[in-house]
Every structure is written in structure tokens, then in C-alpha cells.
Amino acid sequence: MKFLSKRRKHSAAKPLLLVLALLAVGLGYSFVAPQQTSAETEMTQQIEEGKALFDVSCSSCHGLNGEGTTQGPSLIGVGAASVDFQMGTGRMPAARPEVQIPARPVIYSQEQIDAVAAYVASLGTGPEVPQEDQYSPEGLTAEEVAQGGALFRANCSACHGIVGGGGALPNGKYAPSLFETEDVHIWEAMRTGPQQMPVFSKDVLHDEDVRKIIGFIDAQQDAPTYGGQPIGSNGPVSEGFWIFIVGIGGLIIVGGWIAKKGARAR
Amino acid sequence: MARPTTIGDASPVIEPAVAPTTKRNPAAPALKWGDDRVGLGKISRFALRKVFPDHWSFLLGEIALYSFIILLLTGVFLTIWFKPSMAEIEYDGTYQLLKGIPVSEAFASTLHISFDVRGGLLVRQIHHWAALLFVAAAFVHMLRVFFTGAYRKPREVNWLVGIGLMALSTIAGFAGYSLPDDLLSGTGLRFADGLIRSIPIIGTWAEFFVFGGEFPGELIIARLYMVHILLVPGLLLGLVSLHLALVVYHKHTQFPGAGRTENNVVGYPVFPVYAAKAGGFFFVVFGFSVLLGGLVQINPVWLYGPYDPAKVTAGSQPDWYMGWLEGAVRIMPGWETHVLGTTWSWNVFLPGVGLMGLLFTLLGLWPFVERWLTGDTREHHLLQRPRNAPTRTAFGVAGMVCFALFLIAGGNDIVATRFGLSLNAITVALRVLVFLGPVIAFIVTKRICLGLQRKDRERVLHGSETGIIQRSPGGGYSEPHLPIHENEKFLLTQHVQRQPLEVSPDTDENGVRISQEVSSTRARLSRWYLGHDVPKPTAAEIAEADHHGEDGHELEGQAEHQALEDRQPEPAND
């Protein structure tokens, strides 16, 4: 300290200090700022891109700032996961107002969806798009997948059916089939509660539980139909249909053959 | 004993010399053994050459009989492994997606049969398919008997036996469906619990007695097992035997036709033709069931998971024969009334218990109601063509339409999702349609029957259309008709023209009041039931029409034209 205090009054001290300070700031800046700037600009750019897309495709129903209109709900606080689900499954942008917006072919690239998601996320905090380890069923044991089955039957099958084929809801609405749904979208649907679907928050059903459920859904869909042709997996309804058409119908044909007089000599 | 050196003339021992020349039936000793003890010969004398008529619709009952036999055979196999216990264990079998899940022994043993017993899944699936086939065939068989009037005297008793079989087979089916203790069947059991509970006055008691306390308890699977493998099959076996014995005793009915009368039966003898056909058909039915069991999945309980009273799945349905009740329960409005501190759950009781009772009561009473309406006391061995009993046929179709609408209601959620309709709209529409549909069906069917009667009449009198248009020298156009074959003419006219009952006097010849045999109400109902038939051609009409025909075909068209004009002023005959 003496060394410094002695030279404090040196004539070159001030300019030198200034240079040092500038150097330090410059160095520091060079360490931190450039990365920050590029990330920030990228982020801002993405949000701006998202905002531009939003203005074109979403704002007519959800409002220019996502505040919602009579046509569509407010998007403030729904989070990026919600956007990723709605646009990633082709539900949004909706073609027309309907009782229930159906899943359709996805028309936006994942980058575009990410951009809109980033923009909507910037409007208010909500569930983020999950990392792969949050939803991926990789590494689950057989028992854990089976537990996922129990969770599925407790929380999901009431609406989506026992094999995930979907089911009816009041007044023309329906729980959609899960056959084509991607793992990440299942996670996002549970966390955000799209349309009539209730939310299953991460504090009640942990990511671990959701992974088990996804693991079960995947495993069940990959599983063979052990007994043969599954006839639509509609349970007793299609079984009853089959027994009348194939069973009774086929046997009546045989019966007709039995009772029919064959070809005569004249 | 000294060997005889000669054989006297009187000695009867000559058989060995004759025997080699006649060809002995190798079965003869066995037949003799049987005859000596139970009189096989006497029985077979009549049985072997017993005649059965040939018609595809007579095989429907056989499908039911054969599926019943298949059910007994496959059922025995399943009992070797099935454990009717609700005790909880942790599943540790082959099926990975339920590994470590707590399940009942019943469920675990069902999975064991499906995944760990070789051929177990096949037999389980054959059993379930055969069960659906059994009830379906019995149902279709009943429709055949109904629409052809085969239940008429002297077969009313057998009709009642059939109704009993129908009821028992649905019970057997429901009990069997419940045994695996999976989520779907458990939901069905919970429904049954609610159904029993809804019975006025005794509901709660019946519920506690059936389940041994509160739902689900620990006894119901074992009790249903007893019902499914002992009680109901035993009763079914007895009633099936009675059903068949009566068929043999009454001899089978036959469709009308040349050479067929009320007093004979035309067909093929049991031995060998009918035995081969019927026996062959058993194997065909069995083959169908096995192929279905091997190729088409049924009741995949592993997908449904074990029963848990807190879990449920969208699209919960019972097997088809319970579907109409399920449908009725679904579309019923939520009616409940309260009397003196009690609750009457009409919303469950009426469609569930009430409708089932109504159906079986109506079916059971029908032959007697019809007899009361027609006053018919003849024996009937010739079947009716459905068109010749238009009101009955209309009733039958109305009933089927009603049943079908209830069945659709039982799958209203599946209909909603598959056809993109609103669940609520379907339900509301069906509430109206189950009443409106049968009425429309009744009217339409009766019209169709009467139309067919008219067509028959035309065909007998004027022959069949040739499709050739001829121009007469006078410039008129006509279509010549070809007379039909005598056999067809007979077929179309052989039925007895049924006359409605007339009001009988309510006083005797001395003016003293007596009990009236045919009241005015009965006569009115009888007129409604029978009075609209198109009169069948009389012998005189046919003779006249034939006479026209002999004059030459070109006149036929004119004659018909004339006939049409003649008929115009007449009021419609219905």
C-alpha cells in the first residue's frame, strides 16, 4: 500500500491510471461483452422475428401484443412450451374458429416456431420448452415404465382411452389420439393444458412421473398386438361388430352352401 | 367226453360253415352289447332315419349349440390355470408393461394364461369369440323363429325354453366377462353394482348380498366364477337338452313348398346325410372360432390393466349383448323421486332392470298374445313367410330397430369420435329416436309386407313380366306375361287366409248373459292385427286368369289394363 500511496501524487499517475482503467474496462469488455452482445442480439433478433411472424399469423385472434381478443385467449404468461405445442402439432395457427382446434400438418419450421415461442415467452413467464432429459423416457427400467402405466390410467386414460386412441368429450369436443404425438408435445400438453385439457403442473406430477408416462405410452404403442388383428382397438364395440359380420355372416354363407342343392344333371 | 364221430341231422351246429360266406358287420358285437342292455335297436329304429328339413336359417340355432360346446371345451382348459381370487399380488410375469404393479390373482392368472401358457392365449380368445358367437347366434335364431311364426302351437313351450336360454346366456356372458378383473370388466361390475342398488326397496340389500358387503369386496370374483362355470352352465345344459328334445319330439318345422304339408316333414334322414351336414357344420363353427381366436385379438386385458376403483377409461363398453342396456342407461334422463324419506332411482332402474324385464316379459308372452289376437287353435308345422304375417313382422322389425338404436346409444361416445359428431346431440337425438324409430319401422315394414302380398297376388294371377313390349294392330302397347310354374303358384297361395275374430254374442239363445268369448275390444284388436291382408287369389280367380292367358299373350296386357281400371274405384284395401 505504501508503494501506491507514495506514488499517488506522481505527475504521471493520473494519465497512467486512466490508461490502466481503460485497459481493464477494455479487457473486461472483451471478456464478457462480445458474447453477451451476440447472444442478446440473437435473442432480440429471434424475438423480433417471432414478433413479425406473430403479427402475421397470430395477432388477428390473439391481439397485436398477445393480449387476447374475443377470437382467441390472451397469450401473456402461457410460456414457450405452449407455443411449441400448439404450433408444433399444427393446431396453431387455426384455420377457423371451431369447437375444438384439430391437429393438422405443421406449416412452420422449428426455427420459426422457436421464434414465436421466444416472443410469446417474452410477454410473461410461463413453462419453457423442456430439455430432452425432462421428457425423454431414455433409461427407464421396466418397473418404472409399468408405473407410468399406472399413472397413465390414473390421469390420462379417462379422456384419451386405454390405448391412447382418444375419446369423446361433451358437445362435439374430443380428447385426441396420442398415437402420433411426439414425446415433447406430451410433456408440453401436460404442463400447459391446451384447450380443454387440464394442467398437470410439475409440482404435482414431477418430470420423473411425466417421463414414466411418456415411456409407457411409447412402449405400449411399440408393443405388438399379441392376440392378432386389433380390429381398431375399440374394445367390445368392434368385437360385437365383428362377431355379427364375420362370425354370423360367414357362418350363414356356409349354411347357405350346406342347404343349397348343388348342380343338377339337367 | 368222447368226441362224436358223426354229426346227426338234428344237430344245429352248422353256423361255422355259413359264417364265412356272409360279411359280418364289425360293429355288430358292440351293437348287440348295447342293444341287450339299453335297447339301442328300438331307439335307433326311429332316430336313425329321422328327417330334418334343409334350410340355411335352420342352422342358426345349431351355431348357438356348437358354440356352447366349444365354450364347454375351451372353458375347461381355462379353469386349469385361472385363479378366481381377488387377493392382491405383485405382477411378475412375462408382460413387461405391468411389471411390479399390484394386481389381483384373477388378473395375474389371466395374464399367465395369455403370455406364459402355450396356446393359452389362443384358447382364451377362442372362448371369448365363441361366447360372443353363442349369444349372437341365439339372438339371430330367435329372430328367425319369431319372423316365421315357428313358436306357434305346439311349440310355445320350446319358445319359453328358448327365452330362458337367452337370459341365461347373457348372464353367463356377463359373469365370464367380469372374471379377469381388469379395468374394463371391473367398470362393468361397478355398473352392475349401481344397477342392483337402484332396485326399489331391496336394492341396498341385494347389493350387499351379491357383493358380500360393499363394492368391490373380496368375494364377487369367486362368486361369479361359481355362477359362470357351475350354476349357469348347468342350467344351460339342462335347458339346451330340453330344447333339443322338444325339437326332436315335435319334429322340425319346414318352409312351405310343393309336397310339404302340415302333416309331413320333407328333408334328409339323420343317418347319414343330416349327421354329416350337422356334424360338419360343428367343425366349421369350431374352425371359425379357432381362426378368429388365432388371427383376431379380443379382450386384450393386458392393455386395460388391473381393476382399480379410482381408474377408468374413455370408451368403456360392455360386450354387445349388454350394449343395448348400457345404451338405455346412457340416454335416460336423470329422474329420481323421493317418497317418505326414500329415493327411487328411476334413472338407473327403468332402463337397466326395467327394460330387461320388459323385453323378456314381452318375448315370453308373445305367442299367447298372438293366439289371443288371432283365435288360432290349429297346429302349425309349416312356417309362415314373414310377409303373410305383416303385423307381426312389423312388430319384429320395430323391436329390432329399437334394439339397434339402444345399441348405438351404448356406443354413443365411439360414434361421436369416429364420425365427428357431438356426444350430447347424439344422446338427445336418440332419446327421441328410440320412440320414433320403431313407429316408423312398424309402418314401413307393414307397408312393405302388404306390398309384397299384392305382388304375390299379381304374380299368381298374371304371371311374371317378360320385359317384352308388344304393339297390337290397334296401336296399343302391352307387355306379355309368362305364367309361373305350378309349384310357385302353390307356394304363393298355400297359406291360410287369416280372418279377424268376430264379436261373439254375450247372451245365449235364451237371452241369459254368458261370459263373452270375443269381446268387442278383442275383435277390434284382432281386426287391427289381421284385417289388412291382401286377399290371396281364389281358385276361381286363378282359373279365370289362366283362361285369359290361354287366349294369347297379347291380350294379357289389355286384360291387366282392364283389371286395373276395374280396381280403381275400390277404396284402398288397408
Place this chain on the structure above:
Amino acid sequence: MSHDNLPVKDPDLGHSVPNPGLEEHVERYTDANEAAGNRAYAAVVGMLAAVPLLAIAFLVVYFAVPNDLLLDVRFGEVHFLTANAQNFWLGLTSGLAVLLIGLALIQWARVIMGDEESVEMRHSAASSEEDRAVFVEEWEAGAKQSGLGRRKLIGGALAGALGFAVLPAVVLLADMGPWPTRSKRAETIERTIWAEGVKLVNDETWRPIRPEHLEIGQLVNAQPENLKQFHGSAFQVEKAKSSLVIVRMDPESIKIPDSRKDWHVSGILAYSKICTHVGCPISLWERQTHHLLCPCHQSTFDLGNSGVVVFGPAARSLPQLPIKVSSDGYLVAQSDFTVPVGPSYFERDSSEDFKDGDQ
């Protein structure tokens, strides 16, 4: 046999056209043409000959195909069938074998056996006059022999004895289940294990729930924490009554009657999961309409309005469980349900249950 007991005396009644009599028998093609007959014969034998082959194939499949082998029938990318190979081949071989036996037998009867129709006469089920007379005579002789005519009491006594003998048999069934007397009902169907302070826990994971865990629009399928103490059938019996659906709604968007204003925790409401119709567990909840639909019979309840019925066959509102927050911050019950859960039953008047518009 004599023909005096025919079912009807006038089989030609009302005939406008006389019965033409049986059609003349016409030979079949297979009877007339020897080559065709031989082909039919070969076909029948051929079908039967295939059966042993199929049976042996069945045995081979049974012993050689492992139980876990899968069959994958596909055409390019399209999978027609992925099934258990053993089941498929066992079914196919044995099914075809059995089917072929049947088809062969039928074909034998159709084209090889003689096909001349036979006629058999029917006989009325009714007995002849003579038989009836003999029956009456013998019945009377028997009745006389029995002495019932003079000692009438025996008959009545026998009927009474038989009637009363049925009683023990019926009474034996009285222990099939406990009797649902008033007190028995009170300890069974009229109560659940919910009680003051019992934690609401997530079904399957058994995690207790804090109010802040629930977002608006959230549904939780829950159970009482003390359910864990039960095992086996007792567990199932209690679970069948105590299951809950917990939902969180915006308090501003729902109707809460005065009598229930303390039953919820800032828009978190708990209802019985057991349908009041026939008892299915319900959890098809629509977060926007607040309607809860039963998948069994489509009864629909409005959870935003104290669980009243808005559609379907149910007659009673879904019972609501009063809840609060415990001192350690978890959702707990205030008490048991105030009305029995599940379907109505005869002995209880449910007219006082909550209805739309009650306060």
C-alpha cells in the same frame, strides 16, 4: 304307424292351388358324370388328408416356436400385423384343420351321399282319446288308492311341510352379505375415510399437495393419505369411495354458494370422483367449461357450480369435500363428505342434496 293322429285333419284348408306334390328327384351332376363324381370324391379325401398335415404343423409350432417370438406381417413400410407368432400359427393350423374336417363332411353329404329327399309323417303331440281316457282312469284309481279322498288332511299337511322345508334353504343364504341396517349403512356406504386434517395426496405417487402447486386449470386425481394403511380388499373398498378430483379454477369465474364459501382454498375445490349415477370414477374435466364428464354414461357435472348435473342420466350433484390448508401448508380435508358418495340408494332421501341454485 297309423295316420289317424296327424297334426291337422285338413292340410289342404284354403288352398287355391292343389299341392303339386314333391318335386321329381333330379340327379346331380356328380351322380351323372363319373369324372365329376370322382373329382368331388378326390376333393373330400384331399381335404381330410390335409388335416393330419395341419395337426403335425400345430405340434411343430407348439414345440418349436418360442412363446415370445413375434410375427411381423408387413408390406414395405406398412405393418399389417404384429402378433404373437405362436398364437397366430397355432390358431391358423388348428383352425384350418378343424374347418377342413367340417367342409369335407359337408361336401361328402352334399355331393356323394344319396340326396333323395325323404318324407316322414308327423304326429300330433296330443294323445288319442283312448290314451286320455286311460290316463284319467288310472289317475282316479291311483287317487283312490292313495286314500286322499277320505283323509284329506294328508295332502294339505304334505304341501305345508314341503313349503316350510324350503324356508331353511332360503334362510341359509341370509349370510351372503352383511345386512345393510341403519347402523351398518352408517359404517359402510355412508362414510369414507376422509376426516378432519387428512392430507390430500396424489393418486399413485402419494405426494401431498400444496395449494401453490396447483395452477388455474389444473386437475389432480387424489386420495386420502390414510388410504395407505389399508391393504387388499379393504383398500379397494375404501378407494372406491374416497377418490377425489381436485381442480383449481379462477374464483372469479365460478359460482360458490354461501354455504360452501369456506370449503375451497382460493379456487381449489375437491369433489368426489365417484359418479352419483352408477359409481364410475370420473375425471374427464374440461378446464374451460369446468364440466366433468363421466366416460361410462356421459353424466356431466359443473365443477364451477358445486358439481350440479348439467347433462346425462345422473340425478344428484357430485359431493364436494370441504378442504383447507394445514399449518404446514398442505391441502387437508375439513371433514368427511357431508353426503354419501356414489349412486343413490333406497333408504336415504337425497332430495336435500345440493341442487343448482341452492345457497
